[in-house]
Amino acid sequence: MSYGGDGKELTGYADADGNMPEDRHTISGYAFLLHGGAVSWTTKRQEIISLSTMESEYVAATYTAKEALWLRSLISQIFDTTLTLTMLFSDNQSAIALTKDHQYHTRTKHIDIRFHFIRWIIENGTLQLIYCPTDNMVADTLMKALPSPKVKHFAAELGLVSV
Amino acid sequence: MPTTKAPEPVVEAPDAEGEPRNQVLEGEGTADWMMAADCVEEYALAAVISESEALEPRSVKEAKRRPDWPLWEKSIEEELDVLKAAGTWELADAPEGANIVGSKWVFHAKKDSAGNVVRYKARLVAQGFSQVPGVDYFNTFAPVAHLASIRAVLAIAAVEDFEIHQIDIKGAYLNGILTSDEVLFMRQPLGYAIPGSQGKVCRLHKTLYGLKQSGRRWYQRLVEIMVDELGFTRCEVDQAVFFRRCGKSLIIVLVHVDNCTIVATAQSLIDRFKIEIAKHVGITDLGELHWILEIEIRCICERRKIYLSQHSYIKSTLRCYGLDDLKPVSLPMETNIRLTSNQSPSTTEEFAKMRNIPYHEAVRSLMYASLGTRPDITYAVQTISRFSKNLGLIHWEAVKRIFRYLKGTKEL
Numbered sequence: 001m002s003y004g005g006d007g008k009e010l011t012g013y014a015d016a017d018g019n020m021p022e023d024r025h026t027i028s029g030y031a032f033l034l035h036g037g038a039v040s041w042t043t044k045r046q047e048i049i050s051l052s053t054m055e056s057e058y059v060a061a062t063y064t065a066k067e068a069l070w071l072r073s074l075i076s077q078i079f080d081t082t083l084t085l086t087m088l089f090s091d092n093q094s095a096i097a098l099t100k101d102h103q104y105h106t107r108t109k110h111i112d113i114r115f116h117f118i119r120w121i122i123e124n125g126t127l128q129l130i131y132c133p134t135d136n137m138v139a140d141t142l143m144k145a146l147p148s149p150k151v152k153h154f155a156a157e158l159g160l161v162s163v
Numbered sequence: 164m165p166t167t168k169a170p171e172p173v174v175e176a177p178d179a180e181g182e183p184r185n186q187v188l189e190g191e192g193t194a195d196w197m198m199a200a201d202c203v204e205e206y207a208l209a210a211v212i213s214e215s216e217a218l219e220p221r222s223v224k225e226a227k228r229r230p231d232w233p234l235w236e237k238s239i240e241e242e243l244d245v246l247k248a249a250g251t252w253e254l255a256d257a258p259e260g261a262n263i264v265g266s267k268w269v270f271h272a273k274k275d276s277a278g279n280v281v282r283y284k285a286r287l288v289a290q291g292f293s294q295v296p297g298v299d300y301f302n303t304f305a306p307v308a309h310l311a312s313i314r315a316v317l318a319i320a321a322v323e324d325f326e327i328h329q330i331d332i333k334g335a336y337l338n339g340i341l342t343s344d345e346v347l348f349m350r351q352p353l354g355y356a357i358p359g360s361q362g363k364v365c366r367l368h369k370t371l372y373g374l375k376q377s378g379r380r381w382y383q384r385l386v387e388i389m390v391d392e393l394g395f396t397r398c399e400v401d402q403a404v405f406f407r408r409c410g411k412s413l414i415i416v417l418v419h420v421d422n423c424t425i426v427a428t429a430q431s432l433i434d435r436f437k438i439e440i441a442k443h444v445g446i447t448d449l450g451e452l453h454w455i456l457e458i459e460i461r462c463i464c465e466r467r468k469i470y471l472s473q474h475s476y477i478k479s480t481l482r483c484y485g486l487d488d489l490k491p492v493s494l495p496m497e498t499n500i501r502l503t504s505n506q507s508p509s510t511t512e513e514f515a516k517m518r519n520i521p522y523h524e525a526v527r528s529l530m531y532a533s534l535g536t537r538p539d540i541t542y543a544v545q546t547i548s549r550f551s552k553n554l555g556l557i558h559w560e561a562v563k564r565i566f567r568y569l570k571g572t573k574e575l
Contacts, residue, residue: 001536001575003318004468022503027545031538035318037471040311041538043545073400074312078415079319080408142542145496152493155539155575162574163461163470 001159003037010034010071012088013132014064015139016046016056024049028060029142032071037159040067043142048112054104055111057092061099062118064088065127072126085125089132091140096129218280219270223354226270231283235270238285243355246287249337252365254357257348262299263364264349264374265290287352288373299347300375305382308403308417310534313424313455314471316404316415320426321469325413327452327462328425328433333445335421339370339380347374378420385418388443393436424455458535471536474573480528481570484521491571492564496543502561507553522554525562532569539575540565 016028029043044063050056068086076083090096098108099119121127134140141154220226226235246252257263266289273282294300320327332338341347347367351357370377382403389395389405395416398404406415414427414436423440427433437448452460457476462469481487508514526548533544543565550558 001314001471002468003314003471004321004463005466027542029541034315035322037314037318038538039314039318041541043541045545045549070400071311071315074398074404075315075319077398077400078316078404078406079413141539144542145494145498147498148493151495151539155572158538160537160539160572160575163472 001037002161002163003035003039003159005036008033008035009084010039010068010075010086012064012068012086013137013139014057014061014088014090015137015143016053016060016092017143018053018056020045026050026056026059027143028056028063029139030060030064030067031139031142031158032067033138033157033159034071040071041139041142041158042067051110052107054092054094054098055108057090057095058098058111058118059115061088061090061095061129062115065118065121068127069121085128088127088129089137090129091132091134091137093131096131099129218272221270223268226268234283235285238270238283239268239355242285242287243352245334245337246371249369251337251369251371252349252367254351254360254363255348255366256362257364261346261348262293262295264293264299264347266350266352266365266371267373268353269372286372289349289367289371291373291375291377294347294375296375300345303375303379305378305420306402307419308424309401310456312398312401312404313417316417316426317460317469317471321462322467323428324464324467325426325428326430326433327460328427328437329449329452329455330423330425330437330440331447331449332421332423333447335444336370336372336374336377336381338384338444339377340384341367341370341376341380345376381420388440389416392443393439419456422455424452456535457531472574473532473536476535477532477569477573480532481566483528484525484566486563486566487570489563489567489570492567493571495540495565495568496546496561497564500557500561502546502550502558504550504553506555506557507550508555513555516556517554517559520554520559522559522562523551525566526551529562529565529569537569537575539572540568543568 010032012030012032014028014030016026018026020027026046027043028046029041031038031041033039046056046059048059050059065088068088072083072086075081094104097103099122102108118127118129122129138154138157140146141151141158146154220229220235223239226232229235266287269286269288271284271286272280273284275281317327349365349367349371351360351363351365370380386397390397393407395405395407398406403418404415405418406413412428412432414425414432416436417424417426425433425436427436437446440446451462454460457473459472459475460469461472478487508517526544529540529544530548533541543561547558547561547565
């Protein structure tokens with residue numbers, strides 16, 4: 001794992017896999033990159049059963065937002081800096097749209113209010129949820145077994161390079 | 164580490180079929196796969212034993228019989244002097260019915276990197292297992308720095324070109340102070356009772372290694388030292404991170420029990436901090452940071468880069484499970500195999516096959532690699548850990564595959 005070199009700000013990647021056939025729970029996860037290396041990452045089975053990919057991605061984004069807030073307060077407190085807007089990437093356009101308005105009411109009315117936490121955070125101006133194509137989604141490697149070129153690519157993206 | 168527990172269903176399944184469990188297992192004992200599984204366990208045992216135990220006596224009685232007894236005796240006296248100087252206990256009569264915690268000597272021979280013994284060490288430990296919850300101890304938790312905080316601080320330190328040093332606190336747990344609620348009595352050290360005080364016991368004032376609350380009391384003492392005495396601020400979101408800012412200068416201390424990683428804007432701040440903290444606790448100065456929690460750290464200051472690697476941890480883990488001759492692969496998980504609990508054993512024969520496989524231990528070792536520096540295996544480890552209750556051969560193959568992947572990529 002390497003850090004340094006091209007000085008980049010904290011960025012987060014949130015992703016969720018489709019439902020597992022076994023119990024219909026979704027695997028979701030996030031990775032945070034800071035100065036070219038991953039500082040925080042996790043893979044977790046979501047405790048809820050979601051009805052659409054959009055919902056799983058939305059829930060994953062909320063989990064990621066929580067970690068982003070923690071990392072932001074850690075860094076800003078220790079180093080006494082005011083951090084700029086933290087970018088979170090998601091590879092699901094509908095989930096991003098859902099953070100902005102209530103367009104798809106019939107398909108989203110069941111989503112628990114607590115997952116709408118991310119809306120408030122985005123309105124606040126601390127985070128920004130941005131679309132990122134699946135090919136560039138580094139958190140994808142935390143979600144599924146990928147073929148060899150992708151594993152290598154994402155490992156390098158996460159800062160895993162030999163000295 | 165090498166003790167393996169059979170998953171619970173192993174016990175239940177033979178009963179369901181009305182067969183005694185032992186017979187089934189004996190019958191299967193000669194099959195090839197059993198041999199392989201047994202070997203793994205033996206390798207693991209051998210690795211652990213040869214490293215340490217052969218050299219060190221396990222009790223005072225054993226130490227006394229050995230030719231190197233004078234050296235051990237000296238180390239015991241040193242430890243008693245340390246405890247006395249710290250005011251760890253005073254002799255007292257135990258009240259009627261009080262719980263008396265046992266004590267034991269633990270010996271350790273410290274070796275240098277070439278394997279020569281450099282120091283004989285004896286430590287008096289309390290037998291905390293005999294403490295009564297709610298009477299002898301209450302809460303036992305103590306925070307340590309999150310790995311994410313450590314990584315984030317190191318990443319920023321590398322880019323900003325900060326100095327990174329490390330110290331160890333000597334006998335950290337001996338610094339913890341017991342509260343007035345905790346009236347603890349301990350048996351006098353074996354073979355070293357003060358003459359004429361045979362009926363008396365040690366009324367503890369400070370913590371010892373082995374007590375349930377030692378970790379927590381040490382942490383509380385550390386907070387006192389850092390915040391009240393040295394003027395540090397405790398980070399609100401990670402309570403084992405302390406920092407002190409003065410104008411542009413900044414010093415950060417990340418604490419993991421007795422291991423302090425110090426990050427500062429200038430070398431002079433670190434030197435000053437080391438002198439300050441040494442006034443309160445004994446420290447070992449380890450100089451620049453090279454090693455933290457099994458993670459090797461390499462700083463390349465000119466390029467403002469820092470590398471974290473667990474390659475020696477991975478290497479020793481592979482050796483521990485006897486898997487170091489496996490062929491490396493480029494994928495941590497096969498893409499076309501879906502692991503489900505349907506593949507868990509269902510027949511007695513299958514249960515017996517899985518009996519001696521150190522699955523939990525292996526998953527635990529992989530988990531630490533995945534948490535430390537290897538996000539690329541996180542998904543695979545998460546998947547296999549779901550089957551630790553009831554594993555099948557295919558799950559064990561998946562574990563071995565992660566090890567093979569790590570073997571091929573351990574330099575990352």
